[in-house]
Amino acid sequence: MRRRLLVLSVSLAVAVLVLLTVPLLRSYAESRAVDLHQQRLAAATRFASLADDGSTGVRLPDLAGDLARFDEVVGSTRTWVVGTDGSVVGGGGAPLPEGVPGLPTAVRVALAGTPTTAPGPLWPWADDDLVVATPVGRDAQVLGAVVMVEDTSGPRADVARVMGLVSLAALLFLVLLGWLVGVPLVRWIVRPVEQLEDRVHALGRGRASAVGPVEGPPELRRLVQAFNQMVDDVEQARQQQRDLVADVSHQLANPLTAIRLRLERLAREDESVVPVLAETERMAQSLEDVIAISRVGSLDREPVDVDVAAQVRSRVELWQPLFGTHLRARVPDGVVPAVLEEDLVPTVVDVLLDNAAKYAPDADVEVELTADSGTVRLLVRDHGAGVTPQEAAEVGRRFHRLDRHADVAGTGLGLSILELRVRDAGGSTRRRAALPGLAVEVTLPGRADAAGRPRRQGATGSAG
Template identity: 35%
Template sequence: MGLGRGRFDALDGEAQGQVALALSGRRSDPEPPVLPWSMGEMVAVEPVFDDGTVLGAIYISASADRVRAEILTHWGLLAAACTATILLLLFAVVRLANWVLRPMLRVDRAMAAVERGERDARISDDTGPPEMRSMIRMFNQMAEEIERVMQRQEAFAMNASHELRNPLGALLMRVEYLATGLDGSWDEDVEKTRAEGRRLTQILDALLGMARSGRQDSAFVAVDLVELSARRIAAWDPISADRGVRVELLGAPEVLSLTDRTSVESAFDAVLDNALKFAPAGSAVEVSVDRDAEGCWIAIRDHGPGLEPDELELVTSRFWRSPRDQNVPGSGLGLAIASDLLGDLRGGVQVQAPEGGGLRVVLRLPGEGR
C-alpha cells in the first residue's frame, strides 16, 4: 500500500526506518524464511521509480500466522509418520527377535533341566528358524540317547550289585564255616575277613541304591581320617607284606572331616593299591594325614618310578597309563575312580612329583562342619 503522511506517522520506528530507506532509493533486504516459532508480521518495503526518480514507497504487511500454521501442520504430519514408522519397525524387530530367541530359551531351559537330572526333558514346540528347528530335533535325539545310555548303566549296576550279593553272601558263610575249625590264633584274620565282607556289602548296597535313585545318596558324617587310614592300611597288610613294602602312617592324632566314609575308603584303596603296585620291594609307602586352611587331606607317597611332569595332568584320566608301565597289570582306572569319588564329596585329587622320586597323591576333603 502507498503511505501518506498520516499512515507514515502511524508506523513504528523500525518500519519508518525501512520506508525512509526505500524513499532514498534502496531496495529492502529479503525477508528470512518463516519458521513455526516466528512471531509478528511479514513486512516488505520497496521504492517506486520513474525514470530513475523515486516517486514513493510501497509498504506491504502480512500476518505469518497462516504460514506458521501450515508449517506446524506439515511438521506434525511428518513427526506422526516417523513415529508410526519407528513403532512399526520396533514391532517387527520384537516379533523377529521372539521368533529367533524363544526357541533358544526353550533349549536353554531344557538343557538346565537335563543338568538337574530331569532326563525326560524334551522340547515339544518345534518353531523358529530352520536352523533352530534342526537344533531342537538334534537336542531331543541327544536327550533320548542319553536317557537310554543311563538306563542301561543303571540296569547294569543293579544287575551287577544284585548278582554279586549272592556269591558274597556264600563267601561270608564259607568264612564262618571255616572259622569254626580254626584255633584262636586265626581270630584276628577271621575278624578282618568279616570286616572286609561287611564293607563289600555296604559298597554293593550303595551301588544298588545309587542305581535305583539315579544319583549317589551319600551319608555325610564326621569321619576321623587318621583312624580310617589306619584301618585301611591294616586291611592291606597281607598284600603289602607279600610285596615286601612297608606302609607307614604319619600325621596328627585326629583329623575329622564331614564326609562319606565308604567313598573315602574306596578312594584310599584305589590310591594305595596303585602305590603298592609301583613301590619297589624294601621301600616304604608313607601315608600322612593332616589339615590346612583349605580343609583336610590324606597324602600317599611311594618311592617308585614316578611320572614325568607332563604326565601328571593325565594320570587321573580314565584308562590312561604311562607308556613305561604297559607291562604292569592294571586298567588305568584307580586314580580316575578316586578323583570321581572325591569330586562328589566336594574334594579332589592332587598328583605331585616330590623330590627324591616316586609319586605323591593327595586326597583333599572338606573339614568338619564345612
C-alpha cells in the first residue's frame, strides 16, 4: 500500500508539473519565433524601402552591396529581391532555393502586398527554415518583394537548452517534493493501516492487542478506535469463556475426584466397578483436555529461537524404548532453526507418537523432518490398519472417535489441541490416509537465515 500511494502521489505531481511546464516551454518557443521573425521582418522592410526608387522599378546597384554585407554579418540568412513575376532580380546571386516549406506561399503573399506573419513555435525536433517576405513599393503599387530565408538551428538549440534546464529543474523539484512531502505524507497515511494490519494478524493468531495512539487521517483514526473497541469486546468474551471453563472445571473437579477415590476403594472389593472407574478416569481426562483447549492462545508464550531437529531427535530417543525397532526417524544432522514456542515441537511429536502407539500398536512408525524455503515440515506416519480418506477428514474433530477405537483410552481431543496450537503458531496440519496407515504432516514457519545464530536461553539444544 505504501508503494502504491507513493506511486500515485508521484504520478499526480508529474501530471501537475507537465501541465505547468508544457505551456511554459511552448510560450518560450513561440516568443523565440516571434522575436526572430520581427528582427528579420524589420531588416527586410528596410531593404524594401531602399529598393524602391520612387518610380516604376527596383533600384539594385546600391542595394546589392547592402544585401551581401547583411548576409555576411548575420551568417544564417540569405536575402533576395524578386520582381513582380517572382524571378530573382537581385541579391543571393542565385535563384530562390527549392524545397523550402512556405517559401512559394510567402513570395506570392508578399507580391500581393502583404508581409509574412510570425510562424509557430520553434521546437527543437523540427528543422524548417524561417521565411520572411515583404513587398517593395508604395501604396497599392507593388514593384517586387524582399525575401529572406533564415536558418533556425541556432534558436532551436537555445529552445532545446531551455527545455533541458526546465526539465532538470522540474525533476529536482519532483524529487524534493517526493522526499520532503510525498514520503512523510504517505507514511502519515499508511502507518495506522500497517499497525492495524499487524494487530489483525495477531488477533487471528489469538493474540488480541489494541492499537496504540496513532496519527493519520480522521477516517483511519476512527477505524482504529472501532478496531480497539472490537478487540476489547473479543478479549472480554474470551475472558468470560475462560472464566466459565475455569468455574465449571472447578465445580466438576472436586466431585470427580471424590467419585474416583470411592470407586478405587470399591474396585478393590468388586471387579465389576473397574469399568466404571475407567469411565470416570476418561471423564476426568476429557475435562483436562477441554481446559487445555480453552487456554490455547491465552498463555501468550514468547517465541524463542529453537533447533527443531534437536527437539525432534530428543523426543524420538525418549519414545524409542516403547516402539523398539518399529520406530524409524529421518532427521537432518544440522540445525533446523525456527522461532516457536519452546514446547510446541516436543508437544507435536508426543501427541503424534502417542496416537500411533495407541491406534497402531506393533506397526512401523516413521518420523521425517524436512526444511526448505523457511518452512519446517514434520511427517509422522504409521503402517497400522489406517483410515479411509473419508475417515481421515474426520480425524481431529473434537470428541470424534472411530467406532473401532471406542475401547482405546482417549478423549478425541489430542489432535484438536495440537491443531489449535500449530495454527496459533502460524502453521498448518494435514491428515491423509497412507494406505496402509495414517500420515499426519505438520508445517511450521522456519527461519532459513537463523542457522548458526546464537539461541536465547531456554532453547532446546541437541539431543544427548
